[in-house]
Amino acid sequence: MLKRNKGFSLIELMIVVAIIAILAMIMTPNLLTAIQKAKLKSTMEDMRNIGMSVDNYMTDWGMAVSTTSIATLRNYLQPFYTKKFAQQDQWNNDFQYQHSLDDYSVGSGGKDGSTVNFGTTAELYDPPTSKGDFNRDIIYSSGSFTYAPRQH
Numbered sequence: 001m002l003k004r005n006k007g008f009s010l011i012e013l014m015i016v017v018a019i020i021a022i023l024a025m026i027m028t029p030n031l032l033t034a035i036q037k038a039k040l041k042s043t044m045e046d047m048r049n050i051g052m053s054v055d056n057y058m059t060d061w062g063m064a065v066s067t068t069s070i071a072t073l074r075n076y077l078q079p080f081y082t083k084k085f086a087q088q089d090q091w092n093n094d095f096q097y098q099h100s101l102d103d104y105s106v107g108s109g110g111k112d113g114s115t116v117n118f119g120t121t122a123e124l125y126d127p128p129t130s131k132g133d134f135n136r137d138i139i140y141s142s143g144s145f146t147y148a149p150r151q152h
Contacts, residue, residue, distance in 0.1 A: 036111065036134045038090075039089075039090035039091060039111075039134070040090075040134055040138075040149065042090045043089040043090045043091075043108050043138060044138060044140075044145065044148065046086035046089065046090075046095075047089075047095065047106045047107075047108065047138065047140040047145075048140060049082060049084065049085075049086070050073070050077075050082075050085065050086070050095065050097075050106050050140070051104070051106055051140045051141075051142075051143065052082075053077040053081040053082040053085070054073075054077070054081075054104050054106075055142075055143060056081045057076065057077060057081055058102070058104075063101050063102060064099040064100065064101065064102065064103065064104040065077070065097075065099060065104070066099060067097065067099070068097060068098065068099075069097070070087050070094055070095045070096065070097050071087060073097050074087060089108040089109075089138075091110070091111050091113060093108065093109055093113035095107065095108055096108070096109070096115070096116045096118075098118045103141070103142050104141065104142060105118050105139055105140065105141040105142075105146075106139070106140045106141075107137060107138065107139045107140070108137070108138040109135075109137060110134055110135045110136050110137055110138060110149070111134040111135050112135040114135070114137070116137045116139060117137060118139065133149060134149060136148065136149040
């Protein structure tokens with residue numbers, strides 16, 4: 001009596017591996033973009049939290065916190081005005097802070113961590129040139145985002 005070996009042939013296994021490789025190539029860019037979008041949204045939420053804390057401070061004291069250091073800003077705001085204070089964005093770059101008497105701005109250099117241009121030459125809520133452009137500055141000024149990549 002002949003014994004039949006049960007199992008898969010080498011060609012069948014190679015086809016399955018090829019299909020998995022093709023699916024991985026298609027899905028990897030979308031996954032990487034989704035991760036960067038999540039970091040962008042989380043960074044924006046942290047900046048909104050800092051901004052609301054500065055707003056509360058301004059309500060009590062009549063002026064914005066007068067410092068340029070994010071670490072010093074944390075000392076002024078935590079724990080009375082906020083419980084959670086993020087000093088860094090989701091790409092592990094320090095937030096930047098600028099103030100005047102009755103105005104403030106919190107900024108992030110984006111994925112590349114560049115120095116934030118708080119100047120008035122920036123367009124409001126500037127859309128990125130490409131879908132995956134997360135290097136744009138993000139600026140939260142006096143209660144709203146004034147400069148940031150568009151969220152797709």
